[in-house]
Amino acid sequence: MARAASPNSICQLQTRTMRPIMPKFEYRVETMKAEKSEKRVTETLNALGADGWELVSVEEPYSTHLLMLFFKRPCAVAR
Incomplete structure (x- = not known):
């Protein structure tokens, strides 16, 4: 007769076999004057976006009149 697995052993098995792979990111900080034109800011964001950078915070x-823009993108396997 087969023995039922205990709930603890099932959880341990699932943890070992179904563990998600966490992505790794690289980060970048850009600083620009707050009074830059909207067009210039848009151009900068589009250029960084084309390189895979995602804006995550500003x-x-x-009150320095400087904006700090924080970006992230997934790390490539080989750079």
């Missing part, structure tokens, strides 16, 4: 630290 900050204006301490």
Whole structure:
């Protein structure tokens, strides 16, 4: 007669065999003056987007009139 697996052993098995592969990212920070024209900002974002960079956050630290743009993109297997 076959023995039923305990719930703990099933969870351990699933954890080992079904563990998702977490993607790895590289990050980039760009700084630009807040008063740059909308066209210039759009051109910069489109150029970085074409290279695979995704804008994830924008900050204006301490009212410096500078924008810090934070980007990420998946790491390539071989660069």
